[in-house]
Amino acid sequence: MGQLEGKAAVITGGHTGIGLASAVQLAAEGAHVFIIGRRRAELDAAEETIGSARATAVAGDITNLADLDRLYDAVRARGRGLDVVFANTATASLATLGQDTEEQIDRTFAVNARGTLFTVQKALPLLNDGASVILNASTAAGNGTEAFGVFAASKAAGRSFARTWADELKGRGIRVNAVSPGPVDTTGITDLFGEESAPGVRAHLAAGVAMGRTGRPEEVAAAVAFLASEQSSYVLGANLYVDGGENQI
Template sequence: MSEAGLVVMKRFEERTVVVTGGSTGLGLGTAERFVAEGATVYLVGRRQAELDVAVARLGPSAVAVRADVTVNDDLDRLYATLAERDGQVDVVVANAGAPSFGTIDSYTGEELDASYALNLRGVAFTVQKALPLMPEGGSIVLVSSIEGERGSPGLGAYAAMKAAQQSMARTWANELRERRIRVNAISPGVVYTPAFEDAGVSREQAESVIPLIPAGRLGLESEIAASIAFLASEDASFVNGANLVVDGGQTEIV
Protein backbone atom coordinates (compact mmCIF):
# COMPACT_ATOMS: atom_id res chain seq x y z
CA MET A 1 0.00 0.00 0.00
CA SER A 2 1.22 3.52 -0.65
CA GLU A 3 0.53 6.87 0.95
CA ALA A 4 1.70 10.10 -0.67
CA GLY A 5 3.92 8.00 -2.94
CA LEU A 6 5.61 6.15 -0.05
CA VAL A 7 5.39 2.44 0.67
CA VAL A 8 3.58 1.86 3.98
CA MET A 9 5.07 -1.07 5.88
CA LYS A 10 3.00 -3.62 7.77
CA ARG A 11 4.73 -3.14 11.13
CA PHE A 12 1.60 -3.67 13.23
CA GLU A 13 0.02 -6.82 11.87
CA GLU A 14 -1.72 -8.78 14.64
CA ARG A 15 -1.23 -5.80 16.97
CA THR A 16 -3.94 -3.95 18.84
CA VAL A 17 -3.77 -0.18 19.17
CA VAL A 18 -5.82 2.28 21.23
CA VAL A 19 -6.08 5.88 20.01
CA THR A 20 -7.93 8.31 22.25
CA GLY A 21 -9.41 11.37 20.63
CA GLY A 22 -9.49 9.14 17.58
CA SER A 23 -12.61 10.25 15.75
CA THR A 24 -11.22 13.40 14.08
CA GLY A 25 -8.03 15.36 13.44
CA LEU A 26 -4.65 14.01 14.46
CA GLY A 27 -6.22 11.05 16.24
CA LEU A 28 -8.11 9.91 13.16
CA GLY A 29 -5.07 10.43 10.95
CA THR A 30 -3.02 8.35 13.37
CA ALA A 31 -5.62 5.60 13.48
CA GLU A 32 -5.67 5.53 9.69
CA ARG A 33 -1.91 5.05 9.63
CA PHE A 34 -2.04 2.14 12.07
CA VAL A 35 -4.85 0.48 10.13
CA ALA A 36 -2.80 0.85 6.93
CA GLU A 37 0.06 -0.92 8.72
CA GLY A 38 -2.10 -3.87 9.70
CA ALA A 39 -3.32 -3.06 13.21
CA THR A 40 -6.70 -3.44 14.83
CA VAL A 41 -7.41 0.05 16.14
CA TYR A 42 -9.78 1.07 18.91
CA LEU A 43 -10.99 4.60 18.27
CA VAL A 44 -12.00 6.38 21.46
CA GLY A 45 -14.08 9.55 21.39
CA ARG A 46 -17.00 11.26 23.06
CA ARG A 47 -19.26 11.79 20.03
CA GLN A 48 -20.86 8.69 18.56
CA ALA A 49 -21.73 10.30 15.23
CA GLU A 50 -18.10 11.22 14.57
CA LEU A 51 -16.95 7.76 15.62
CA ASP A 52 -19.40 6.17 13.20
CA VAL A 53 -18.07 8.28 10.33
CA ALA A 54 -14.49 7.42 11.28
CA VAL A 55 -15.13 3.67 11.40
CA ALA A 56 -16.90 3.81 8.04
CA ARG A 57 -13.80 5.51 6.63
CA LEU A 58 -11.29 3.09 8.19
CA GLY A 59 -13.13 -0.19 7.63
CA PRO A 60 -13.39 -3.43 9.61
CA SER A 61 -10.02 -3.05 11.35
CA ALA A 62 -11.40 -0.11 13.34
CA VAL A 63 -13.53 -0.48 16.48
CA ALA A 64 -15.37 2.53 17.89
CA VAL A 65 -15.76 2.94 21.65
CA ARG A 66 -17.62 6.00 22.87
CA ALA A 67 -15.81 7.09 26.02
CA ASP A 68 -14.73 10.22 27.84
CA VAL A 69 -11.14 9.88 29.12
CA THR A 70 -11.98 12.11 32.08
CA VAL A 71 -14.45 9.47 33.33
CA ASN A 72 -12.79 6.42 34.84
CA ASP A 73 -15.87 4.23 34.38
CA ASP A 74 -15.70 4.93 30.65
CA LEU A 75 -12.05 3.90 30.55
CA ASP A 76 -12.86 0.71 32.46
CA ARG A 77 -15.54 -0.08 29.88
CA LEU A 78 -13.10 0.61 27.02
CA TYR A 79 -10.51 -1.84 28.32
CA ALA A 80 -13.13 -4.44 29.28
CA THR A 81 -14.38 -4.34 25.69
CA LEU A 82 -10.83 -4.65 24.36
CA ALA A 83 -9.98 -7.50 26.73
CA GLU A 84 -13.05 -9.45 25.63
CA ARG A 85 -12.44 -8.94 21.90
CA ASP A 86 -8.64 -8.99 21.57
CA GLY A 87 -7.14 -9.90 24.93
CA GLN A 88 -4.32 -7.38 24.96
CA VAL A 89 -3.27 -3.90 23.82
CA ASP A 90 0.14 -3.48 22.22
CA VAL A 91 0.16 0.29 21.65
CA VAL A 92 -1.59 3.16 23.43
CA VAL A 93 -1.69 6.59 21.81
CA ALA A 94 -2.94 9.07 24.42
CA ASN A 95 -4.07 11.80 22.05
CA ALA A 96 -7.28 13.13 23.62
CA GLY A 97 -6.83 16.73 24.67
CA ALA A 98 -7.81 20.29 23.89
CA PRO A 99 -6.33 23.76 24.36
CA SER A 100 -7.56 26.09 27.04
CA PHE A 101 -7.19 29.82 26.66
CA GLY A 102 -6.66 32.49 29.29
CA THR A 103 -4.01 34.58 30.97
CA ILE A 104 -2.94 34.55 34.61
CA ASP A 105 -5.33 37.39 35.44
CA SER A 106 -8.35 35.60 33.95
CA TYR A 107 -8.15 31.93 35.04
CA THR A 108 -11.10 30.39 36.79
CA GLY A 109 -11.03 27.27 38.91
CA GLU A 110 -13.49 25.57 36.59
CA GLU A 111 -11.34 26.21 33.51
CA LEU A 112 -8.15 24.97 35.17
CA ASP A 113 -9.89 21.88 36.54
CA ALA A 114 -11.32 21.04 33.11
CA SER A 115 -7.93 21.42 31.41
CA TYR A 116 -6.27 19.26 34.07
CA ALA A 117 -8.96 16.58 33.83
CA LEU A 118 -8.63 16.22 30.07
CA ASN A 119 -4.98 16.95 29.35
CA LEU A 120 -3.33 15.34 32.37
CA ARG A 121 -5.55 13.17 34.55
CA GLY A 122 -7.24 11.63 31.52
CA VAL A 123 -3.86 10.78 30.01
CA ALA A 124 -2.63 9.22 33.26
CA PHE A 125 -5.64 6.95 33.66
CA THR A 126 -5.75 6.07 29.95
CA VAL A 127 -2.25 4.63 30.43
CA GLN A 128 -2.70 3.21 33.92
CA LYS A 129 -5.80 1.23 33.00
CA ALA A 130 -4.16 -0.15 29.85
CA LEU A 131 -1.15 -1.60 31.68
CA PRO A 132 -2.78 -4.86 32.89
CA LEU A 133 -3.43 -5.68 29.22
CA MET A 134 -0.02 -4.68 27.86
CA PRO A 135 2.58 -7.36 27.12
CA GLU A 136 6.32 -6.92 27.39
CA GLY A 137 7.59 -4.80 24.55
CA GLY A 138 4.49 -2.63 24.38
CA SER A 139 4.62 1.03 23.46
CA ILE A 140 2.93 4.18 24.76
CA VAL A 141 2.93 7.52 22.95
CA LEU A 142 1.69 10.69 24.65
CA VAL A 143 0.63 13.43 22.25
CA SER A 144 2.04 16.60 23.77
CA SER A 145 2.65 19.91 21.97
CA ILE A 146 5.41 22.36 21.20
CA GLU A 147 3.53 24.67 23.58
CA GLY A 148 4.93 22.53 26.40
CA GLU A 149 8.30 24.15 25.76
CA ARG A 150 7.13 27.65 24.91
CA GLY A 151 5.61 30.62 26.71
CA SER A 152 2.85 31.66 24.33
CA PRO A 153 0.58 34.26 25.95
CA GLY A 154 -2.90 32.96 26.67
CA LEU A 155 -1.91 29.28 26.62
CA GLY A 156 -0.20 28.98 29.99
CA ALA A 157 -2.45 26.35 31.56
CA TYR A 158 -2.51 24.21 28.43
CA ALA A 159 1.26 24.54 28.04
CA ALA A 160 1.78 23.45 31.64
CA MET A 161 -0.26 20.29 31.05
CA LYS A 162 1.66 19.50 27.88
CA ALA A 163 4.99 20.02 29.64
CA ALA A 164 3.77 17.67 32.35
CA GLN A 165 3.03 15.02 29.71
CA GLN A 166 6.63 15.18 28.55
CA SER A 167 7.76 14.77 32.14
CA MET A 168 5.43 11.81 32.64
CA ALA A 169 6.82 10.11 29.54
CA ARG A 170 10.31 10.27 31.02
CA THR A 171 9.19 9.01 34.43
CA TRP A 172 6.96 6.23 33.13
CA ALA A 173 9.71 5.01 30.81
CA ASN A 174 11.80 4.47 33.92
CA GLU A 175 8.98 2.97 35.97
CA LEU A 176 8.07 0.46 33.23
CA ARG A 177 11.60 -0.52 32.29
CA GLU A 178 11.33 -4.00 33.84
CA ARG A 179 8.39 -4.75 31.54
CA ARG A 180 10.23 -3.32 28.51
CA ILE A 181 7.30 -1.01 27.81
CA ARG A 182 8.58 2.09 26.06
CA VAL A 183 6.98 5.48 26.73
CA ASN A 184 7.61 8.51 24.53
CA ALA A 185 6.00 11.86 23.86
CA ILE A 186 5.53 13.66 20.57
CA SER A 187 5.17 17.43 20.26
CA PRO A 188 3.45 18.46 17.03
CA GLY A 189 3.72 21.95 15.69
CA VAL A 190 0.84 23.73 13.98
CA VAL A 191 -1.41 21.35 12.05
CA TYR A 192 -4.81 22.74 11.08
CA THR A 193 -7.36 20.27 12.42
CA PRO A 194 -11.02 20.47 13.50
CA ALA A 195 -9.76 21.40 16.98
CA PHE A 196 -8.78 24.79 15.58
CA GLU A 197 -12.26 25.28 14.15
CA ASP A 198 -13.82 24.25 17.45
CA ALA A 199 -11.70 26.92 19.15
CA GLY A 200 -12.79 29.55 16.64
CA VAL A 201 -9.40 29.79 14.90
CA SER A 202 -9.61 30.12 11.11
CA ARG A 203 -7.12 28.55 8.72
CA GLU A 204 -5.94 32.03 7.80
CA GLN A 205 -5.22 32.79 11.45
CA ALA A 206 -3.35 29.50 11.85
CA GLU A 207 -1.31 30.19 8.73
CA SER A 208 -0.12 33.49 10.19
CA VAL A 209 2.68 31.53 11.91
CA ILE A 210 4.11 30.20 8.62
CA PRO A 211 6.82 32.90 8.48
CA LEU A 212 8.12 31.44 11.77
CA ILE A 213 8.38 27.90 10.38
CA PRO A 214 11.56 27.07 8.43
CA ALA A 215 9.65 24.40 6.46
CA GLY A 216 7.50 27.22 5.07
CA ARG A 217 4.11 25.63 5.73
CA LEU A 218 1.85 24.09 8.33
CA GLY A 219 2.22 20.43 9.18
CA LEU A 220 0.03 17.63 7.86
CA GLU A 221 -1.93 15.10 9.88
CA SER A 222 -0.21 12.32 7.94
CA GLU A 223 3.22 13.61 9.01
CA ILE A 224 2.30 13.49 12.69
CA ALA A 225 0.72 10.07 12.22
CA ALA A 226 3.87 8.72 10.59
CA SER A 227 5.97 10.02 13.47
CA ILE A 228 3.69 8.43 16.06
CA ALA A 229 3.78 5.12 14.19
CA PHE A 230 7.58 5.32 14.15
CA LEU A 231 7.75 5.84 17.93
CA ALA A 232 5.36 2.93 18.48
CA SER A 233 7.22 0.56 16.16
CA GLU A 234 10.28 -1.61 16.55
CA ASP A 235 12.10 0.88 14.33
CA ALA A 236 12.25 3.01 17.49
CA SER A 237 13.19 0.15 19.80
CA PHE A 238 16.02 2.17 21.37
CA VAL A 239 13.96 5.36 21.75
CA ASN A 240 12.52 5.64 25.23
CA GLY A 241 11.55 8.55 27.46
CA ALA A 242 12.01 10.96 24.56
CA ASN A 243 10.01 13.90 23.28
CA LEU A 244 9.98 14.00 19.49
CA VAL A 245 9.36 17.51 18.15
CA VAL A 246 7.62 17.51 14.76
CA ASP A 247 7.11 21.17 13.89
CA GLY A 248 8.96 22.02 10.70
CA GLY A 249 11.73 23.62 12.74
CA GLN A 250 9.60 26.30 14.41
CA THR A 251 10.89 25.88 17.93
CA GLU A 252 14.48 26.00 16.73
CA ILE A 253 14.22 29.65 15.72
CA VAL A 254 11.45 31.11 17.89
Protein backbone atom coordinates in the same frame (compact mmCIF):
# COMPACT_ATOMS: atom_id res chain seq x y z
CA MET B 1 3.51 -1.63 5.52
CA GLY B 2 2.56 -4.44 7.90
CA GLN B 3 4.85 -3.38 10.76
CA LEU B 4 2.00 -3.81 13.25
CA GLU B 5 0.34 -6.90 11.81
CA GLY B 6 -1.74 -8.68 14.46
CA LYS B 7 -1.16 -5.93 17.04
CA ALA B 8 -3.82 -4.04 18.99
CA ALA B 9 -3.73 -0.29 19.53
CA VAL B 10 -5.76 2.16 21.61
CA ILE B 11 -6.03 5.76 20.44
CA THR B 12 -7.92 8.28 22.52
CA GLY B 13 -9.56 11.01 20.47
CA GLY B 14 -9.18 8.71 17.49
CA HIS B 15 -12.23 10.10 15.73
CA THR B 16 -10.75 13.38 14.48
CA GLY B 17 -7.55 15.25 13.61
CA ILE B 18 -4.22 13.75 14.62
CA GLY B 19 -5.97 10.87 16.40
CA LEU B 20 -7.92 9.81 13.32
CA ALA B 21 -4.90 10.16 11.04
CA SER B 22 -2.91 8.00 13.46
CA ALA B 23 -5.68 5.39 13.63
CA VAL B 24 -5.74 5.19 9.84
CA GLN B 25 -1.93 4.86 9.73
CA LEU B 26 -1.71 2.15 12.42
CA ALA B 27 -4.55 0.19 10.82
CA ALA B 28 -2.75 0.40 7.48
CA GLU B 29 0.26 -1.13 9.23
CA GLY B 30 -1.89 -4.08 10.29
CA ALA B 31 -3.10 -3.11 13.78
CA HIS B 32 -6.63 -3.43 15.09
CA VAL B 33 -7.39 0.04 16.44
CA PHE B 34 -9.66 0.83 19.37
CA ILE B 35 -10.73 4.47 19.39
CA ILE B 36 -12.63 6.45 22.01
CA GLY B 37 -14.33 9.82 21.74
CA ARG B 38 -17.40 11.60 23.02
CA ARG B 39 -19.32 12.11 19.76
CA ARG B 40 -20.98 8.96 18.42
CA ALA B 41 -21.60 10.28 14.90
CA GLU B 42 -17.93 11.20 14.42
CA LEU B 43 -16.85 7.87 15.90
CA ASP B 44 -19.03 5.98 13.42
CA ALA B 45 -17.62 8.02 10.53
CA ALA B 46 -14.07 7.40 11.77
CA GLU B 47 -14.69 3.67 12.06
CA GLU B 48 -15.83 3.65 8.43
CA THR B 49 -12.79 5.67 7.35
CA ILE B 50 -10.37 3.37 9.17
CA GLY B 51 -12.20 0.25 8.01
CA SER B 52 -14.70 -1.58 10.19
CA ALA B 53 -12.64 -4.79 10.11
CA ARG B 54 -9.69 -2.91 11.61
CA ALA B 55 -11.45 -0.61 14.08
CA THR B 56 -13.60 -0.71 17.20
CA ALA B 57 -15.17 2.58 18.31
CA VAL B 58 -16.19 3.15 21.93
CA ALA B 59 -18.16 6.25 22.90
CA GLY B 60 -16.78 7.78 26.06
CA ASP B 61 -14.91 10.55 27.86
CA ILE B 62 -11.40 9.84 29.18
CA THR B 63 -12.15 11.89 32.29
CA ASN B 64 -14.78 9.28 33.20
CA LEU B 65 -13.01 6.21 34.57
CA ALA B 66 -16.04 4.00 33.88
CA ASP B 67 -15.78 4.96 30.20
CA LEU B 68 -12.10 3.99 30.18
CA ASP B 69 -13.06 0.67 31.78
CA ARG B 70 -15.52 0.04 28.93
CA LEU B 71 -12.80 0.83 26.41
CA TYR B 72 -10.40 -1.66 27.94
CA ASP B 73 -13.15 -4.24 28.35
CA ALA B 74 -13.49 -4.14 24.56
CA VAL B 75 -9.74 -4.68 24.21
CA ARG B 76 -9.86 -7.53 26.75
CA ALA B 77 -12.71 -9.22 24.90
CA ARG B 78 -10.53 -9.50 21.80
CA GLY B 79 -8.19 -11.67 23.85
CA ARG B 80 -4.81 -10.60 22.45
CA GLY B 81 -3.69 -7.98 24.90
CA LEU B 82 -2.56 -4.52 23.89
CA ASP B 83 0.55 -3.43 22.03
CA VAL B 84 0.18 0.32 21.47
CA VAL B 85 -1.43 3.15 23.43
CA PHE B 86 -1.53 6.62 21.90
CA ALA B 87 -2.86 8.99 24.59
CA ASN B 88 -3.91 11.73 22.22
CA THR B 89 -7.06 13.39 23.59
CA ALA B 90 -6.61 17.01 24.66
CA THR B 91 -8.55 20.20 25.20
CA ALA B 92 -7.44 23.82 24.99
CA SER B 93 -8.75 27.29 25.72
CA LEU B 94 -7.42 30.82 25.53
CA ALA B 95 -6.94 32.87 28.71
CA THR B 96 -4.19 35.01 30.18
CA LEU B 97 -3.12 34.75 33.81
CA GLY B 98 -5.59 37.45 34.76
CA GLN B 99 -8.42 35.65 32.97
CA ASP B 100 -7.83 32.05 34.09
CA THR B 101 -10.75 30.48 35.95
CA GLU B 102 -11.13 27.47 38.21
CA GLU B 103 -13.40 25.80 35.68
CA GLN B 104 -10.92 26.25 32.83
CA ILE B 105 -7.97 24.99 34.85
CA ASP B 106 -9.86 22.01 36.24
CA ARG B 107 -11.18 20.96 32.81
CA THR B 108 -7.82 21.36 31.03
CA PHE B 109 -5.89 19.35 33.59
CA ALA B 110 -8.70 16.81 33.95
CA VAL B 111 -8.40 15.94 30.25
CA ASN B 112 -4.76 16.60 29.39
CA ALA B 113 -3.05 15.37 32.58
CA ARG B 114 -5.46 13.30 34.69
CA GLY B 115 -7.10 11.73 31.62
CA THR B 116 -3.74 10.83 30.15
CA LEU B 117 -2.59 9.28 33.41
CA PHE B 118 -5.64 7.04 33.79
CA THR B 119 -5.65 6.15 30.09
CA VAL B 120 -2.21 4.62 30.58
CA GLN B 121 -2.72 3.30 34.11
CA LYS B 122 -5.81 1.33 33.12
CA ALA B 123 -3.98 -0.11 30.13
CA LEU B 124 -1.22 -1.62 32.29
CA PRO B 125 -2.83 -5.04 32.94
CA LEU B 126 -3.41 -5.50 29.20
CA LEU B 127 -0.10 -4.25 27.86
CA ASN B 128 1.98 -6.98 26.31
CA ASP B 129 5.68 -7.01 27.14
CA GLY B 130 7.46 -4.88 24.57
CA ALA B 131 4.44 -2.62 24.01
CA SER B 132 4.74 1.05 23.06
CA VAL B 133 3.03 3.93 24.88
CA ILE B 134 2.97 7.31 23.15
CA LEU B 135 1.83 10.55 24.77
CA ASN B 136 0.74 13.52 22.68
CA ALA B 137 2.60 16.48 24.15
CA SER B 138 3.00 19.81 22.33
CA THR B 139 5.56 22.42 21.37
CA ALA B 140 3.34 24.79 23.35
CA ALA B 141 4.85 23.33 26.53
CA GLY B 142 8.08 25.22 25.86
CA ASN B 143 6.93 28.26 23.90
CA GLY B 144 5.46 30.60 26.51
CA THR B 145 2.69 31.70 24.15
CA GLU B 146 0.41 34.40 25.53
CA ALA B 147 -3.00 33.16 26.74
CA PHE B 148 -1.91 29.53 26.39
CA GLY B 149 -0.39 29.09 29.84
CA VAL B 150 -2.78 26.49 31.29
CA PHE B 151 -2.73 24.35 28.15
CA ALA B 152 1.07 24.59 27.97
CA ALA B 153 1.43 23.56 31.62
CA SER B 154 -0.85 20.57 31.12
CA LYS B 155 1.21 19.46 28.14
CA ALA B 156 4.43 19.88 30.09
CA ALA B 157 2.94 17.41 32.55
CA GLY B 158 2.59 14.91 29.72
CA ARG B 159 6.24 15.32 28.76
CA SER B 160 7.21 14.70 32.38
CA PHE B 161 4.98 11.61 32.56
CA ALA B 162 6.75 10.15 29.54
CA ARG B 163 10.12 10.28 31.30
CA THR B 164 8.87 8.82 34.57
CA TRP B 165 6.76 6.07 33.04
CA ALA B 166 9.57 5.09 30.68
CA ASP B 167 11.71 4.44 33.75
CA GLU B 168 8.94 2.63 35.62
CA LEU B 169 7.94 0.32 32.76
CA LYS B 170 11.28 -0.42 31.13
CA GLY B 171 11.57 -3.68 33.08
CA ARG B 172 8.71 -5.07 30.99
CA GLY B 173 10.29 -3.85 27.79
CA ILE B 174 7.51 -1.27 27.44
CA ARG B 175 8.73 1.87 25.72
CA VAL B 176 7.13 5.19 26.67
CA ASN B 177 7.77 8.23 24.49
CA ALA B 178 6.13 11.55 23.66
CA VAL B 179 5.44 13.25 20.36
CA SER B 180 5.28 17.05 20.26
CA PRO B 181 3.46 18.46 17.25
CA GLY B 182 3.92 22.07 16.26
CA PRO B 183 1.10 23.97 14.52
CA VAL B 184 -1.03 21.39 12.72
CA ASP B 185 -3.96 22.26 10.48
CA THR B 186 -6.92 20.58 12.17
CA THR B 187 -10.44 21.65 13.06
CA GLY B 188 -9.07 22.48 16.50
CA ILE B 189 -7.85 25.83 15.16
CA THR B 190 -11.36 26.76 14.09
CA ASP B 191 -12.85 25.43 17.33
CA LEU B 192 -10.46 27.55 19.38
CA PHE B 193 -10.37 30.79 17.38
CA GLY B 194 -13.64 30.77 15.42
CA GLU B 195 -14.45 30.63 11.71
CA GLU B 196 -13.62 34.25 10.97
CA SER B 197 -10.27 34.32 12.75
CA ALA B 198 -9.04 30.84 11.75
CA PRO B 199 -7.49 31.79 8.34
CA GLY B 200 -5.47 34.60 9.90
CA VAL B 201 -4.39 32.37 12.77
CA ARG B 202 -3.23 29.70 10.33
CA ALA B 203 -1.19 32.24 8.39
CA HIS B 204 0.34 33.60 11.61
CA LEU B 205 1.24 30.11 12.80
CA ALA B 206 2.77 29.18 9.45
CA ALA B 207 4.95 32.30 9.54
CA GLY B 208 6.54 31.09 12.78
CA VAL B 209 7.53 27.71 11.34
CA ALA B 210 10.91 27.31 9.65
CA MET B 211 9.33 25.32 6.82
CA GLY B 212 6.84 28.13 6.26
CA ARG B 213 3.65 26.11 6.67
CA THR B 214 1.52 24.33 9.21
CA GLY B 215 1.74 20.56 9.47
CA ARG B 216 -0.74 17.93 8.31
CA PRO B 217 -2.24 15.38 10.72
CA GLU B 218 -0.77 12.61 8.56
CA GLU B 219 2.74 13.92 9.22
CA VAL B 220 2.26 13.55 12.96
CA ALA B 221 0.65 10.14 12.39
CA ALA B 222 3.80 8.98 10.62
CA ALA B 223 5.82 9.84 13.74
CA VAL B 224 3.30 8.00 15.91
CA ALA B 225 3.60 4.93 13.67
CA PHE B 226 7.39 5.10 13.99
CA LEU B 227 7.21 5.19 17.79
CA ALA B 228 4.63 2.39 17.78
CA SER B 229 6.78 0.06 15.69
CA GLU B 230 10.04 -1.81 16.11
CA GLN B 231 11.66 0.87 13.95
CA SER B 232 12.02 2.84 17.20
CA SER B 233 13.20 -0.09 19.33
CA TYR B 234 16.07 1.95 20.85
CA VAL B 235 13.99 5.06 21.57
CA LEU B 236 12.90 5.43 25.21
CA GLY B 237 11.65 8.42 27.19
CA ALA B 238 12.12 10.68 24.17
CA ASN B 239 10.14 13.66 22.97
CA LEU B 240 9.90 13.58 19.17
CA TYR B 241 9.25 17.05 17.74
CA VAL B 242 7.09 17.16 14.61
CA ASP B 243 7.10 20.92 14.20
CA GLY B 244 8.58 21.90 10.85
CA GLY B 245 11.60 23.26 12.69
CA GLU B 246 9.54 25.69 14.79
CA ASN B 247 11.41 24.87 18.01
CA GLN B 248 14.63 23.67 16.41
CA ILE B 249 15.93 26.49 14.21
